[in-house]
Amino acid sequence: MTIPNFFQILVMMSKISDKGIVLKETKKGETDKILTVLFFTRGKLVVYARGACKLKSKIGTACRLLTLSEFSIFEKGGLLAVSQANVIDSFYSVVMDYERYIWACFIVEVLDKTTPADIPFEVDCNHQNIFRLAVYALKAIRTHRSPKLCAAVFASRFAAMEGYAPENITANETVSFAYKFSVTEPIEKIFSFLMEENNINLFFGKVIKFITAASGSEILSILAIDNINLKSER
Numbered sequence: 001m002t003i004p005n006f007f008q009i010l011v012m013m014s015k016i017s018d019k020g021i022v023l024k025e026t027k028k029g030e031t032d033k034i035l036t037v038l039f040f041t042r043g044k045l046v047v048y049a050r051g052a053c054k055l056k057s058k059i060g061t062a063c064r065l066l067t068l069s070e071f072s073i074f075e076k077g078g079l080l081a082v083s084q085a086n087v088i089d090s091f092y093s094v095v096m097d098y099e100r101y102i103w104a105c106f107i108v109e110v111l112d113k114t115t116p117a118d119i120p121f122e123v124d125c126n127h128q129n130i131f132r133l134a135v136y137a138l139k140a141i142r143t144h145r146s147p148k149l150c151a152a153v154f155a156s157r158f159a160a161m162e163g164y165a166p167e168n169i170t171a172n173e174t175v176s177f178a179y180k181f182s183v184t185e186p187i188e189k190i191f192s193f194l195m196e197e198n199n200i201n202l203f204f205g206k207v208i209k210f211i212t213a214a215s216g217s218e219i220l221s222i223l224a225i226d227n228i229n230l231k232s233e234r
Contacts, residue, residue, distance in 0.1 A: 016073045018042055019088065021134055023112040025065050027053060033063055035082070036112055037071065038134060043127040044115045047073060047080040059085040066091050066104055068135060094142050103147035106221040107137050107154055113215040114162065126161065133157055133187050140191035152204040153190050156182035159210040175203045 023044065024036035033052040038044050052063040062069035062085035072084035094100045111134060137154040141147045159165035160183040169179045174195060182190050195203065212219060 015083070016042075016075060018071055018073070019131070020069060020071050021108065021111075021131070021138075022063060022065050022067050022069070023108040025063065031057075035063055036117065038108075038111055038115065038131055039071070040128055040131045043130075044111070044117045045080060046117055047071070047082050049082045049085070052082075061090065062087045064090070066095065066101075066108060066138065068138075089139075091138055091142060094138065100141050100147045102221055103151045104138055104141050106151050106219065107134060107141070109219055109221050110155065110158065110211055110215070113219070114158075114211065129161060129187070130158065133161070136187050136191060144191060145194060146197075146200055148204055149195060149200045150191055152200065152207050153178075153182045155204075155207040155211050157187065157190060159207065159214065162214065164214050165207075165210050169206050171202060171206060172199070174199050175206065178203055179207070 018039045018041055020037040020039040022035055023038055026034045028034050028048070031051050031053045033049040035047050035049050035052075036044060037047055049059060049063045051057045052060050054060065059082055061067070062071075063082065067087060068089040068091070070086045070088055071082055074081050074083055091104065094104050111130070115130070133154065137150055140150040140153075144150050156165065156179055165183065169176060171179070178193065178195060178199070181193065208219075
């Protein structure tokens with residue numbers, strides 16, 4: 001892919017501002033990044049972040065994985081480029097806690113693998129609801145006693161919002177109630193409960209099947225999660 005001169009891109013282009021969560025980052029050359037970002041009003045888009053890898057970059061911190069930022073973007077000829085980016089929430093404490101970080105990576109990986117990219121710049125209420133769910137999920141993982149339960153709740157609600165989750169699941173009463181609560185209650189309330197570890201494991205085992213089927217590929221963060229579980233059992 002040939003990237004035009006950055007300053008040429010800015011000529012005669014309209015500025016677009018939107019909140020976004022960085023789902024994926026790929027280094028481009030020595031100093032640049034290609035980002036996959038879930039935006040509040042525009043869904044998932046791939047954007048070019050010039051100079052994001054430089055030590056003194058003004059946009060570097062805002063362009064890191066998991067970071068919630070306010071982006072200013074220019075678009076021309078199908079190429080989207082970041083001109084400004086400011087951090088809203090870096091989720092620093094999540095990044096510094098390995099287990100919470102892995103569960104947060106599960107959330108952004110699910111969003112990346114199951115949400116179509118490069119949708120035209122149109123307002124879509126479903127984008128906004130998915131974005132709100134992602135933000136609430138990451139905030140819950142930061143403080144909740146069980147980040148795994150947060151991931152299960154997120155997976156349940158996300159699958160329901162995308163239309164590939166059943167109305168009910170076959171499980172014990174506790175897990176069935178947890179699933180029903182996760183898919184029907186307001187997003188701001190669904191991360192507010194606790195369960196015993198054996199029920200959390202059963203709950204997650206049920207809902208991950210929806211996500212794996214929808215993604216069409218393996219969720220790689222699950223491998224790291226399995227390693228955590230193995231170490232805890234030794």
